[in-house]
Amino acid sequence: MAEITQTMDSADRPAAPVLHVAPSPHLAHQALTTRRMMLDVVIALVPVVAMALVVFRGYAVKQLVICVLGCLAAEALFTRMRGRTLPLKDCSALVTGIILALSLPGPAPWYVGAIAAFVAIGIGKVLFGGVGMNIFNPAMVGRAFVMIAFASAMAASGYQDAASGVDAVTQATPMDLFKLTGQVTPLGPMFLGLTNGSLGETSALACLVGGIFLCVRRTASWEIPAGILGMVALMAGLAQWADPASGWTVWHHLCGGSLLFGAFFIATDPVSSPLTPKGKAIFGVGVGFFIMLLRLFSGYPEGVMFAVLLMNGITPLINRWCIPKPLGLR
Amino acid sequence: MADQPTAMERFIQGILPENPTYRQLLGLCPTLAVTNGLNQALTMAGAVLFVLFCANVMISLIRDLLKPHLRIVIFTLVIAAFVTVADRFLAAYLYQMSKTLGPYIPLIIVNCIIICRCEVCASKQGVVAAGADAIGQSLGFGLGLSSIAAVREILGTGALFGIKVLPAVWPDWVIMVLPPGAFLTFGILLGAVNWYSARPSKATRTN
Amino acid sequence: MNATLRDNNIVQAWLVLLLAVCFGGMLAGVQLALGPKIELNKVNETREKVPELVLGAQAAQAGAPLAVEPLTVSVEKPAKTVRYSVYEAKKDGALAGWVVKTAGQGYADRIEVLIGLAPDAGSLTGLFVLDQKETPGLGNKIVTDEWRGQFVGKAVDRPLAAVKGGAKGGSEIDAITGATISSHAVTSIINTAVADLRQPLAEKARGN
Numbered sequence: 001m002a003e004i005t006q007t008m009d010s011a012d013r014p015a016a017p018v019l020h021v022a023p024s025p026h027l028a029h030q031a032l033t034t035r036r037m038m039l040d041v042v043i044a045l046v047p048v049v050a051m052a053l054v055v056f057r058g059y060a061v062k063q064l065v066i067c068v069l070g071c072l073a074a075e076a077l078f079t080r081m082r083g084r085t086l087p088l089k090d091c092s093a094l095v096t097g098i099i100l101a102l103s104l105p106g107p108a109p110w111y112v113g114a115i116a117a118f119v120a121i122g123i124g125k126v127l128f129g130g131v132g133m134n135i136f137n138p139a140m141v142g143r144a145f146v147m148i149a150f151a152s153a154m155a156a157s158g159y160q161d162a163a164s165g166v167d168a169v170t171q172a173t174p175m176d177l178f179k180l181t182g183q184v185t186p187l188g189p190m191f192l193g194l195t196n197g198s199l200g201e202t203s204a205l206a207c208l209v210g211g212i213f214l215c216v217r218r219t220a221s222w223e224i225p226a227g228i229l230g231m232v233a234l235m236a237g238l239a240q241w242a243d244p245a246s247g248w249t250v251w252h253h254l255c256g257g258s259l260l261f262g263a264f265f266i267a268t269d270p271v272s273s274p275l276t277p278k279g280k281a282i283f284g285v286g287v288g289f290f291i292m293l294l295r296l297f298s299g300y301p302e303g304v305m306f307a308v309l310l311m312n313g314i315t316p317l318i319n320r321w322c323i324p325k326p327l328g329l330r
Numbered sequence: 331m332a333d334q335p336t337a338m339e340r341f342i343q344g345i346l347p348e349n350p351t352y353r354q355l356l357g358l359c360p361t362l363a364v365t366n367g368l369n370q371a372l373t374m375a376g377a378v379l380f381v382l383f384c385a386n387v388m389i390s391l392i393r394d395l396l397k398p399h400l401r402i403v404i405f406t407l408v409i410a411a412f413v414t415v416a417d418r419f420l421a422a423y424l425y426q427m428s429k430t431l432g433p434y435i436p437l438i439i440v441n442c443i444i445i446c447r448c449e450v451c452a453s454k455q456g457v458v459a460a461g462a463d464a465i466g467q468s469l470g471f472g473l474g475l476s477s478i479a480a481v482r483e484i485l486g487t488g489a490l491f492g493i494k495v496l497p498a499v500w501p502d503w504v505i506m507v508l509p510p511g512a513f514l515t516f517g518i519l520l521g522a523v524n525w526y527s528a529r530p531s532k533a534t535r536t537n
Numbered sequence: 538m539n540a541t542l543r544d545n546n547i548v549q550a551w552l553v554l555l556l557a558v559c560f561g562g563m564l565a566g567v568q569l570a571l572g573p574k575i576e577l578n579k580v581n582e583t584r585e586k587v588p589e590l591v592l593g594a595q596a597a598q599a600g601a602p603l604a605v606e607p608l609t610v611s612v613e614k615p616a617k618t619v620r621y622s623v624y625e626a627k628k629d630g631a632l633a634g635w636v637v638k639t640a641g642q643g644y645a646d647r648i649e650v651l652i653g654l655a656p657d658a659g660s661l662t663g664l665f666v667l668d669q670k671e672t673p674g675l676g677n678k679i680v681t682d683e684w685r686g687q688f689v690g691k692a693v694d695r696p697l698a699a700v701k702g703g704a705k706g707g708s709e710i711d712a713i714t715g716a717t718i719s720s721h722a723v724t725s726i727i728n729t730a731v732a733d734l735r736q737p738l739a740e741k742a743r744g745n
Contacts, residue, residue: 109501111501115503123514145505148504148505148508148510149503149504149505149506150501150503150504150674151504151672151673151674151675151715152674152675152714152715153501155675155715156715157714157715158715180701180717299644299718392552395552396552397549397552400549400550400552400553403550403553404552404553404556407553407556407557407560408556408560410560411560411563411564414564414567415563415564415567418567418568418571418572418575419567419571421571421575421578422571422574422575422578423574425575425578425579425582502674504673504674507673508673
């Protein structure tokens with residue numbers, strides 16, 4: 001409540017100095033601003049975007065242009081409607097746009113990306129009060145909306161276009177192939193990213209490079225990806241132990257689908273994830289748990305999006321559990 | 331009872347100033363559940379009109395016999411009787427529609443709009459005012475339902491009243507006819523109504 | 538005495554009781570008047586589909602007179618007895634076909650279908666989905682004419698199979714893109730019902 005009143009006050013008094021509230025770690029980087037963090041994310045996304053451009057070519061260009069322009073336009077429009085200024089300077093809409101584009105299937109029609117962008121910014125962020133106030137990861141809100149709205153463009157069939165000139169798009173995605181027919185894709189192409197899938201998710205290597213950069217820069221907290229990967233590895237290990245004949249190993253679970261992209265770039269969104277290191281670890285473990293639950297037991301081949309959204313919803317609760325005790329308090 | 335609103339005031343108030351959907355936020359269960367098409371929404375509003383009108387008139391007629399601690403029992407009894415009539419009637423003459431609406435017609439019994447109007451108006455005022463109130467509130471409810479249903483149906487299926495109005499290239503936003511679409515549409519329309527009515531009018535600005 | 542009478546719960550509630558009796562009478566009247574019509578609606582919902590499912594849409598439009606006789610067929614299975622509600626359609630006294638009402642688990646919820654069978658129960662003459670709650674935009678395409686049309690004329694000596702990416706005739710049905718589970722559900726509902734009923738219906742047909 002106090003936060004809300006504060007922001008409302010500051011809207012009335014435009015000249016008021018901006019007190020920047022960002023999640024930890026504060027001490028290591030005094031100069032850590034939203035803009036700086038967002039630029040870090042953009043840099044970390046470079047290898048992922050590059051890989052998407054190499055593998056999906058025109059498709060990647062199309063979705064990136066649509067989603068980024070859509071997000072920037074939506075941000076400009078909605079913040080203007082709220083009477084705020086300088087909405088685009090902190091680059092958060094740019095990051096949302098890139099992540100959204102990278103989470104879409106290449107052949108999805110133009111309106112899927114455009115609507116997802118407007119929903120992501122409008123319903124996912126601005127309705128909650130703008131940057132820093134949103135409960136759910138905006139990009140995933142947008143993606144969930146179009147996934148349900150345009151089921152056929154976003155389901156297994158939406159990824160595949162047999163007539164396409166781009167090799168990757170002519171195949172089924174490894175996750176679908178395994179879910180529906182039990183066929184196992186070799187690990188090599190899955191690691192490098194030569195398979196079909198959402199634009200940014202295919203290359204485990206690119207996601208790892210970008211993700212480790214983010215963690216080293218401390219823009220992303222290492223606890224979240226560590227929790228996710230640990231939990232997924234544990235549950236995938238159990239699944240492999242229960243059914244070794246399927247050929248789908250722990251490594252397939254780790255490299256397949258949007259796990260690495262989600263673990264490093266989506267779940268680590270500082271706004272919608274918990275604040276304390278302990279909370280982040282719990283958050284990561286929870287995301288990993290839901291991902292595996294959805295992968296193993298639901299009708300969907302992949303569960304990163306729903307897992308992140310579910311845990312976003314629990315984040316305020318985790319924050320309450322993990323309030324650090326002041327020194328000396330028993 | 332001199333300070334009670336007149337029949338005309340009751341009628342007008344129900345439509346916009348005290349709109350059941352957007353102002354009182356009552357009857358939200360059917361508002362969210364049956365607004366995936368205009369046909370369903372208007373049938374629902376019609377059923378509510380019938381039940382509310384009958385219940386209001388009936389309660390108004392017997393208002394002097396009501397005992398304070400037994401009034402809710404009597405309201406419920408009256409409402410339940412008329413809801414059952416409406417339900418049977420739909421099943422007999424609009425069978426498909428009654429299947430589509432499913433449990434939401436019987437659920438009018440627990441619709442707060444009706445018990446609220448019985449309490450606020452019918453148990454205190456004469457038959458004419460109670461009847462006018464019922465019609466006004468039902469029109470307001472119908473307006474609320476059909477505004478949500480129009481948005482959801484046209485985005486979700488490209489149609490109005492089940493007739494295609496958008497060109498075939500329109501990609502149906504399936505989510506709009508599913509439950510999430512109801513929440514999103516209602517929330518956004520409610521926000522728009524609040525935004526519109528909260529705008530400082532010229533009169534207040536000069537003050 | 539007067540005071541005790543006034544405090545008595547029953548006496549206080551005289552209006553409630555009176556209204557309850559009045560409304561009870563009113564509702565009984567409504568039920569008497571409308572009950573048969575509602576029952577008829579329920580039966581007709583199925584029965585109206587019979588001509589289309591047995592003769593095909595065009596012949597049904599032409600208004601071919603069909604005598605429809607509802608009956609129940611029990612099938613003994615190892616564990617239990619299964620009852621099917623079957624409609625026998627006769628045209629000019631000769632058996633024109635059967636319509637079987639059956640249901641099974643779909644992707645989201647139960648799918649209820651009507652299956653039209655030729656008199657010898659050897660091939661399908663039609664399919665109609667009475668009730669389903671499959672995903673809109675994907676699974677609910679099982680109700681479309683194009684998809685259901687594939688089933689017309691299929692021989693059922695082998696179980697039907699829903700296949701992805703182009704059915705190759707025979708007992709294969711084109712699965713709906715993105716809704717393989719719903720497609721499988723419908724074919725397996727049909728397969729189960731046909732496997733159960735082929736024998737008894739063919740015998741009945743010979744007996745006629």
